[in-house]
Amino acid sequence: MDSPALELRGIDMHYGYVRALDTIDIEVRQGEVLGLLGDNGAGKSTLLKVMSGVHQPTAGEIRVHGTPATFASPADSTHAGIQMVYQDLALVDAQDISTNLNLGREILRKGPLGWLGFVDHKAQRRRSAAELEKLGVRTAAVTRPVEMLSGGQRQVVALARGATRVAGAERNGVLLLDEPTAALGYEQTQQVQALIRRLADQGVACILVTHNLPLAMAVCDRIAVLNRGRKVADVPVAETDNDQLVGWITGARPSMF
Template identity: 40%
Template sequence: MTAPNKVVEMTGIEKRFGPVEVLRGVDFELYENEVLALLGDNGAGKSTLIKTLSGYYQPDAGQIQIGGQAVSFGTPHEARDHGIETIYQDLALFDNLDVAANVFAGKEKVGGGWRKMLGFVDRKAMRNEAREAVSQMAINIPRIDQEVSAFSGGQRQCVAIAKSVMWGRKVVIMDEPTAALGVRETGKVLDLIRTLKSHNLSVIVIMHNIEHVMEVAERAIVMRSGTRRGTVNLNGPQDRESHDEIVKMLM
């Protein structure tokens, strides 16, 4: 059986902020069509590692490879150009804009002919494409032209995920996607995460809730004090052995 290809490989990543060594020679890998959980207590280095992968920070040492090619990201824009999209806890949505405008924010479609010359945005085309993306992912949103300020927390999270799927060609990173959501909305978001593999995407989720991790992830990397503590292969919510192994690594 052929081993899956690595979409991301980070080797020997180090990051310091002044005298504080936040990442200490961390190795990290993400495979094609994989949902990977990145776990650890506050201060373990999870967010710093992800921000290094997504171009917000530059490593002091180590190498990043995307699809087997060495890369160096100076900005988040450069990471997005390589197909890496990140959804942070604040979601970075514009409350006063509708779903389509949020999905295309910064990448607005311009009409043809004289409209293109004058820079007029093609709102109809944007709404049609956003509606199709939302429909393909079975996201329950009342209206595509409704301002997201009227949406629930779960619906807002789904809009952010739909946006990342449209633009993330390889990797989607989610920082606490179920934080502050109720039970029902959490279930919808977890269902949506599971469907991302069908879009040929690899997913990294940062979560503190181990039960949620067991529901969606195939593998978990546990970090502690800026190092990689270990890796656990997961086999669904009933896999208590792996669950207990994660708990031991976190202690």
């Protein structure tokens, strides 16, 4: 069996005398959607920051496709094929979809203008349209400014930007999603849910942090639950239900471990 796309073993995270993460073991494989659930303060955001290189763990080991990795910064995790989609989306509202999709990987014009840093916007639009088509994303024209998009369309653009950086390689990367549907209505949530599943079907490993239990049950293959910095459950979606998950989240149900 192939190694997990991302594997964390024995992860501890201390803030002074506060132990935010306590010996966390977690993994996600290519083509799998892992739901990461827990109440506020359970450690979900801290764990995402460890995975994305924002925080360095006090102890423990990180492996990417079986190879030990050390993330001293978000740039290190990005280089390893891990992309974070933040809750605030981090989009440039005044710029169009194409520009947002190509942030940090702009196509420069050929010749002297390229040497001076001039961007080839036509080439970027062609690449953006092709990548969105490959992802199965149907949104506004790539020339439309992000500020003119709906909440759901903005979320899809943010997801697509992360996905284009981790999908299609020999070894697909890992997409970290922090509450991607928190501010969306039902139809927009369904659109984002469908995109997450399409990404998984293309081999991308996804880790989804959410408070939306119906979304987690619908889109995830497996769910891990954190409670006060400890992992208390790790179970396939087909083998659990809402009542069990709520019990683990609140602490009313004993840990599996």
